[in-house]
Amino acid sequence: MDDVIVPExxxxxxxxxxxxxxxxxxxxxxxxxLSLDRLLIRSPSSTYFFRVRGHxxxxxxxxxxxxxxxxxxxxxxEGSTVVWWxxxxxxxxxxxxHNMQQNTWGTITATIHQLVPIFD
Amino acid sequence: MYALIDSNNFFVSCERLFRPDIIGMATIVLSxxxxxxxxxxxxxxxxxxxxGEPLHELKRRFRIIDGPxxxxxxxxxxxxxxxxxxxxxxxxxxxxxxxxxxxDYSQTGVVxxxxxxxxxxxxxxxxxxxxxxxxxxxxxxxxxxIELYSIDEAFLDLGELNISDYTVWGRVLAARIxxxxxxxxxxxxxxxxxxxxxxxxxxxxxxxxxxxxxxxAGTSTSAxxxxxxxxxxxVERAGSxxxxxxxxxxxxxxxxxxxxxxxxxxxxxxxxPIQSIWGIGWxxxxxLKAEGIRTALDLARLRPQRxxxxxxxHGRRMVAELCGMSxxxxxxxxxxxxxxxxxRQFGHDTNDFSVIEAAIASMTTSATAALRHEGQxxxxxxxxxxxxxxxxxxxxxxxxxxxxxxxxxxxxxxxQLARLMQHxxxxxxxxxxxxxxxxxxxxxxxLQTDVFGTVDSQAHTRSTTLMHxxxxxxxxxxxxxxxxxxxxxxxxxxxxxxxxSQAYTTDWLQLPEIYAIQ
Numbered sequence: 001m002d003d004v005i006v007p008e009x010x011x012x013x014x015x016x017x018x019x020x021x022x023x024x025x026x027x028x029x030x031x032x033x034l035s036l037d038r039l040l041i042r043s044p045s046s047t048y049f050f051r052v053r054g055h056x057x058x059x060x061x062x063x064x065x066x067x068x069x070x071x072x073x074x075x076x077x078e079g080s081t082v083v084w085w086x087x088x089x090x091x092x093x094x095x096x097x098h099n100m101q102q103n104t105w106g107t108i109t110a111t112i113h114q115l116v117p118i119f120d
Numbered sequence: 121m122y123a124l125i126d127s128n129n130f131f132v133s134c135e136r137l138f139r140p141d142i143i144g145m146a147t148i149v150l151s152x153x154x155x156x157x158x159x160x161x162x163x164x165x166x167x168x169x170x171x172g173e174p175l176h177e178l179k180r181r182f183r184i185i186d187g188p189x190x191x192x193x194x195x196x197x198x199x200x201x202x203x204x205x206x207x208x209x210x211x212x213x214x215x216x217x218x219x220x221x222x223x224d225y226s227q228t229g230v231v232x233x234x235x236x237x238x239x240x241x242x243x244x245x246x247x248x249x250x251x252x253x254x255x256x257x258x259x260x261x262x263x264x265x266i267e268l269y270s271i272d273e274a275f276l277d278l279g280e281l282n283i284s285d286y287t288v289w290g291r292v293l294a295a296r297i298x299x300x301x302x303x304x305x306x307x308x309x310x311x312x313x314x315x316x317x318x319x320x321x322x323x324x325x326x327x328x329x330x331x332x333x334x335x336x337a338g339t340s341t342s343a344x345x346x347x348x349x350x351x352x353x354x355v356e357r358a359g360s361x362x363x364x365x366x367x368x369x370x371x372x373x374x375x376x377x378x379x380x381x382x383x384x385x386x387x388x389x390x391x392x393p394i395q396s397i398w399g400i401g402w403x404x405x406x407x408l409k410a411e412g413i414r415t416a417l418d419l420a421r422l423r424p425q426r427x428x429x430x431x432x433x434h435g436r437r438m439v440a441e442l443c444g445m446s447x448x449x450x451x452x453x454x455x456x457x458x459x460x461x462x463x464r465q466f467g468h469d470t471n472d473f474s475v476i477e478a479a480i481a482s483m484t485t486s487a488t489a490a491l492r493h494e495g496q497x498x499x500x501x502x503x504x505x506x507x508x509x510x511x512x513x514x515x516x517x518x519x520x521x522x523x524x525x526x527x528x529x530x531x532x533x534x535x536q537l538a539r540l541m542q543h544x545x546x547x548x549x550x551x552x553x554x555x556x557x558x559x560x561x562x563x564x565x566x567l568q569t570d571v572f573g574t575v576d577s578q579a580h581t582r583s584t585t586l587m588h589x590x591x592x593x594x595x596x597x598x599x600x601x602x603x604x605x606x607x608x609x610x611x612x613x614x615x616x617x618x619x620x621s622q623a624y625t626t627d628w629l630q631l632p633e634i635y636a637i638q
Contacts, residue, residue: 045257046258048632049625051633056636072301089143092635
């Protein structure tokens with residue numbers, strides 16, 4: 001708990017309103033080295049990572065073993081790719097539709113498909 | 121004005137974040153040695169499980185379900201009929217669901233299937249620490265005036281914020297933390313930190329308050345308000361009349377102000393037993409009760425002089441705080457730590473010095489890693505070993521070493537502490553606990569010289585580099601990849617972490633899983 005508090009990406013000039021794409025924070029020139037965190041994570045405190053298990057979403061480009069980046073602060077809209085849980089409480093990938101409100105865990109904003117794993 | 125943001129059943133809520141399947145099931149988290157319950161879900165509280173209740177007692181009353189392995193996926197095959205349970209479950213879980221009870225049951229006298237289920241986890245501080253930091257970051261964006269009081273509580277100073285309706289503000293904040301981070305919290309807002317505690321507690325136990333309660337003690341100091349009973353300040357909700365009624369404590373609104381308290385505040389104080397007040401410990405509560413002081417209201421009515429007689433300056437301050445006069449300011453978080461301490465209980469009490477030496481080395485490793493992370497050096501180190509507090513002949517040995525050159529070097533500190541301890545160690549005693557503390561910390565940028573005014577700076581640099589390499593390797597490959605030879609010769613002292621969930625958020629190899637299936 002004694003960590004230094006660091007400002008989050010959306011303190012640094014990103015609008016509070018939500019956009020489908022990613023705002024300019026990561027692409028602005030003059031920011032020094034490129035940061036994947038800035039590119040992929042809009043709000044660090046509401047972003048979680050998951051490991052994808054299963055092949056059903058391959059057609060959509062989400063593969064077994066991928067890392068899914070999930071931002072809970074983004075409100076899903078019709079057709080968003082989300083994490084939700086089934087009646088027995090299993091977390092799954094789904095296309096969001098409005099009657100899933102109760103069981104929605106968060107919105108998947110990106111997946112990482114590593115060709116050469118660094119951690120193994 | 122202050123706000124307290126207090127997570128509800130924090131450890132259990134953390135465990136539930138990635139486990140929607142255990143929502144609604146009675147769940148507890150155990151202390152680091154799996155000894156007793158340190159966090160309970162509301163369902164567990166409703167079953168009468170007490171804070172600190174030992175696991176072995178709970179095993180008699182409940183069917184213990186192993187938290188980490190009870191996921192929907194792992195549970196499914198177990199349902200097949202006639203399947204034998206694991207060995208370690210046999211005593212707790214006998215035949216379930218209609219089969220004739222076995223002999224275990226006649227011994228215990230409890231019908232097995234009558235026992236309620238209880239989901240049990242070991243403490244997972246990687247997870248709890250990460251979630252706690254997420255909440256802290258979110259709060260720090262509201263105001264930099266923040267005090268992280270504990271892993272699950274933070275105070276905010278709202279003085280410089282422009283908030284028109286505190287209750288609504290608190291409710292929006294609670295909803296946001298739940299939505300964005302996934303943690304249920306209660307927000308208590310009041311002119312003093314002590315009242316914040318009471319307000320947050322009220323919000324926690326009254327679902328209709330939607331996680332937020334505002335106590336305004338200061339605005340109603342005059343005679344009874346006749347014309348506007350519904351709009352009287354005090355515990356206030358969103359402003360609509362029907363919601364106003366639901367916040368009144370126990371549905372018995374007082375119509376007069378009492379000793380200057382707004383009616384609703386007075387009712388809240390009157391319904392708060394003395395031992396629930398922040399700062400009244402188990403030692404003070406019986407003493408006050410003997411004086412006839414049973415509720416927060418009794419205490420708030422006390423004359424300051426009398427309070428000081430009973431409890432010292434502390435008491436005077438507490439009375440003022442309950443009356444809405446702030447005396448306990450926010451503690452800054454940026455103050456570097458003055459002491460780093462690491463302690464652990466042995467899995468089994470031991471009189472084997474090699475085990476104790478291993479534990480000292482391991483605690484020193486952990487403490488010095490924290491020190492290096494903060495960029496600090498220690499000038500004093502101490503080790504303390506104690507026998508079991510609850511067994512007869514309780515004994516403690518404490519040894520102190522002055523480090524003439526301030527250091528964060530694990531080897532230097534651990535070897536000196538172990539040598540001193542060996543000298544005084546009594547092998548007729550069984551030791552229960554070991555603790556290593558580093559004192560008088562200084563920043564490593566201003567390395568002070570020792571009494572002779574000399575610093576072997578080359579040796580210092582060498583040891584710093586070695587230590588950073590050690591930390592880097594441990595952080596890359598997991599703690600404990602590289603160790604000192606003395607560390608952990610025996611696993612006897614190591615806590616039994618059998619029921620801990622994975623480090624979901626702090627290790628790429630332990631991420632929670634989502635299923636891409638139909």
